[in-house]
Amino acid sequence: MVSYNPACYLPQSWSSQLPNAIACPPPPSYFSTAYTYATSPFSSTYNTLRTMIDALLGLPMLSFLLIPTFSSYSTSLNLLFFYLTWSTLVLSHPPLRVEIVATLAVRTLFYILPSTFFLLFDALLPSAAESLKALGDTALPFKNASRERTMRTLRVLGWSVLNILLGVTIQALVEVLFTRVLLIRSALRVTTALPLPFGILKDLARGYLLREVVTYVLHRYALHESKNSLSRAHNEWYHSLSTPFPLAGTYDHPLAYLVRSFLPTYLPAVLFRFHLITYVIYMAMVSLEETFAYSGYSTVPTNFILGGMARRTDTHMLCGGDGNFGPWGLVDWIMGTSVGADVLDDVVAEADKHDVPARIDKMKSKAGKKVNGKIEDAKNVGGRRRTRRRSSS
Incomplete structure (x- = not known):
């Protein structure tokens, strides 16, 4: 001033x-x-980004989700500090800036930086990375690569980052269209009021379910089974990659990327009008999903979920897009378009891994023994009562 x-x-x-x-x-x-x-x-x-990161890092997410059930003094104090920081952030900056900076920060922290780390690990330590790759050295884009192949890989990485920026630009244009042209409420809720934990879980559940359905429909019918310029561009760009590698999850023709990835992810947030905090959590989960699904590693965190997604992504690219159109494989399993192991096979494999049938049988035997013990005790009590009655008579 x-x-x-x-x-x-x-x-x-x-x-x-x-x-x-x-x-x-x-x-x-x-x-x-x-x-x-x-x-x-x-x-x-x-300054907006720094304030937002301070606000998000100052709140234990698990404590936030469990506040209504297990509240404590420290949890309430953390929530109070988070609310004050969040309110200051929202009131001191335009909502559009807060939304766009938050989206860029999430995509950078949970997709670009981890994927870049995996890519550098693959390039600098190819022998160590090869033993971790599900497809071996074919998933190492820089190993023994010619100059032409290296330049092509760099172009792929450049287009991947540009597509992310394109998606954020479209998101900003949608907000400008809603608030300044159509004069209606914003696509996302950027308010000082915090969303309730149950509301966050509900929005995440239905957002992921709708994303799975929309991704399957657009990916299968618009980019594979339709004979148009968009499907040809998708085949020439995305399916020119022989195997997935880090940062390749957002590589595609720009229009095909919007149809395959951006629109199915952004549409549920607009339809259900996510709170920005919910949207940040949602985008962080989607970014981590893309990071590990395209990492090419055979072992990933939560191997039951991310491991199955990575295997279906590998199969989709290897078979030229003949199946596995959805990220989670749920609609593919329902529609019969799964290629290789489907989501039900992942459930069975995870159950066998943890020996679930044996544990269930063991629990049944324990429960049966307890029931039999209760029956025997009841019989013994009844027998003692009859003996007492006879002796008294």
Whole structure:
């Protein structure tokens, strides 16, 4: 904020005689003005991002989800600090800036940076990475690669990042269309009120379910079974990759990427009008899903979920898109378009891995023994009562 200085309204001859402490400062130069205009968006964006990260990191997510059930003094205090930080962030910055910066931060922290780390690991330590890859050295794009293949891989990585920026740009344009052209409420809720834990879980569940259905329909019928320029572009771009590798999850023709990935992910958030905090959690889960599904590693965290997704992604690319159109494989299993192991096979394999049938039989035997013991005790009590009655008579 610019302070008021009465000395600036005095004649120049008078102002020149005043001490420097109270004299009117000279106007800023054109270079200084241009520099301020050029850097102010970046500085404000950085401050927004820093405040948002401080707010999110200051709240234990598990405690937040369990507040209604297991509340404690420390949990309530953390929630209070988070609410104050979040309210300050929302009230001090435009909602559009908060939404776009949050989306970029999530995509960077949970997709671009981890995928880049995996890619550098594959490039710098190919022998160690090869033993971890499900498809061996064929999933190492830089191993023994010619100059032409290396340049092509770099172009793939560049288009992957550009597609992410394209999706964020479309998201910003949708918000501008809703709020400034159509004069209706925003696509996402950016408010100081925090969403309830049950509301977060409900939105995530129905958002993921709708995303699975929309992804399957668009991926199968618009990009594979239709004979149009968009499906040809998808086949020439995305399916030109022989195997998946880190950062390849967002590689595709820009229009095909919007249809295959961005629209199925963003549409549920708009239809159910997610709160921004819910949307941040949702995008973080989607980003981690894409990171590990396209990592190419045979062992990933939560191998039952992410491992099955990674195997279905590998199979989809290896078979040229003949099946496995959905990310989770649920609709593929229902529609009979699964290629290789389906989601039911993953459930059976996970059950066998943890020896679930033996555990169930063991629990049944324990329960049977307890029931038999209760019956025997009841019989013994009845027998003792009859003996007492006979002796008393």
